[in-house]
Amino acid sequence: MNHTQEDIRHNWTKEELLAIYNKPLLSLVFEAAGVHRRWHNPEEVQLSTLLSVKTGGCPEDCSYCGQAARYHTDIEVQALLPTETVVAHAKRARDGGSTRFCMAAAWREVRDNRDFDRIIEMVKQVNGLGLEVCCALGMLTESQAQRLQQAGLYAYNHNLDTSEEYYDEIISTRTFDNRIKTIAHVRDAGITVCSGGIIGLGESRADRIGMLCTLASMEKHPESVPINALARVKGTPLENNPKVDIWDMVRMIATARIAMPASMVRLSAGRLEMDEVEQAWCFMAGANSIFTGEREKLLVTPNPAISDDLDMLSRLGLKPMGKTW
Numbered sequence: 571m572n573h574t575q576e577d578i579r580h581n582w583t584k585e586e587l588l589a590i591y592n593k594p595l596l597s598l599v600f601e602a603a604g605v606h607r608r609w610h611n612p613e614e615v616q617l618s619t620l621l622s623v624k625t626g627g628c629p630e631d632c633s634y635c636g637q638a639a640r641y642h643t644d645i646e647v648q649a650l651l652p653t654e655t656v657v658a659h660a661k662r663a664r665d666g667g668s669t670r671f672c673m674a675a676a677w678r679e680v681r682d683n684r685d686f687d688r689i690i691e692m693v694k695q696v697n698g699l700g701l702e703v704c705c706a707l708g709m710l711t712e713s714q715a716q717r718l719q720q721a722g723l724y725a726y727n728h729n730l731d732t733s734e735e736y737y738d739e740i741i742s743t744r745t746f747d748n749r750i751k752t753i754a755h756v757r758d759a760g761i762t763v764c765s766g767g768i769i770g771l772g773e774s775r776a777d778r779i780g781m782l783c784t785l786a787s788m789e790k791h792p793e794s795v796p797i798n799a800l801a802r803v804k805g806t807p808l809e810n811n812p813k814v815d816i817w818d819m820v821r822m823i824a825t826a827r828i829a830m831p832a833s834m835v836r837l838s839a840g841r842l843e844m845d846e847v848e849q850a851w852c853f854m855a856g857a858n859s860i861f862t863g864e865r866e867k868l869l870v871t872p873n874p875a876i877s878d879d880l881d882m883l884s885r886l887g888l889k890p891m892g893k894t895w
């Protein structure tokens with residue numbers, strides 16, 4: 571691994587990133603694979619487990635999401651899980667080889683109430699298991715971010731989803747600027763940032779690049795950048811969108827890898843619709859993190875089980891990564 575922090579750029583232009591995204595595919599993958607090798611051990615893949623600790627009934631209108639209360643989906647609403655249940659899931663994830671445990675709640679924002687007190691307790695207990703603890707709870711204030719940090723939260727997931735220009739087409743109940751503010755609160759509290767987006771929402775190439783450019787222009791790049799392919803949930807406004815082309819995923823991952831070389835680039839939602847060869851291309855393009863799960867769900871859409879993932883990694887000559895801290 572041959573690099574210095576000074577090699578990280580924060581002044582990418584959209585034109586530069588679009589030119590990278592549009593390179594001939596094999597040249598793009600070759601370049602991204604080179605960057606990946608300079609910054610990371612290319613044989614290691616981080617395994618993260620995601621648990622929905624509160625499911626459905628969300629007041630937001632994200633048009634890709636089956637948990638929005640206003641859409642008629644098959645998702646079962648589930649109140650905040652008991653702490654013991656969450657900790658038992660976290661133990662199983664750790665014993666299965668995960669090093670990161672992410673707890674997601676379908677909230678618009680965190681409220682300073684008893685549910686937040688319970689989340690704080692979950693963070694403390696999961697942290698005590700030696701796992702990197704991550705939460706995705708919606709918008710946060712500065713003081714809430716500080717409370718989470720003091721409880722031992724390692725990372726906070728808050729995706730940009732798409733470009734600033736396309737944002738209103740996908741979500742009307744909050745603004746792009748709201749997202750940026752929460753990410754700033756997380757950063758200021760000393761929690762690492764997990765932020766990426768989704769392709770397949772009907773966005774243009776310019777929107778994909780716009781989103782990556784916002785992330786890559788941050789004073790400090792997000793430590794994790796999830797790249798999701800739309801999981802088309804029945805009952806949501808985007809249920810009939812076309813399936814994301816695998817080469818679009820590979821291009822997004824490769825461009826994210828080149829623009830944010832030190833970050834973990836996570837192959838996230840939509841992985842179940844990819845076969846092993848397609849996933850191998852994503853790893854070659856610089857993805858080095860996946861969500862895996864005992865419940866075989868990524869939040870509310872299907873995801874491969876951890877044993878299947880371990881078999882796949884072994885066939886590809888890859889191995890689970892240890893903790894990143």
Ligand code: SF4
Pocket residue numbers: 628629630631632635636637638675676677678708
């Ligand atoms: S993505 Fe999150 S905020 Fe948006 S509707 Fe789904 S649960 Fe709510």
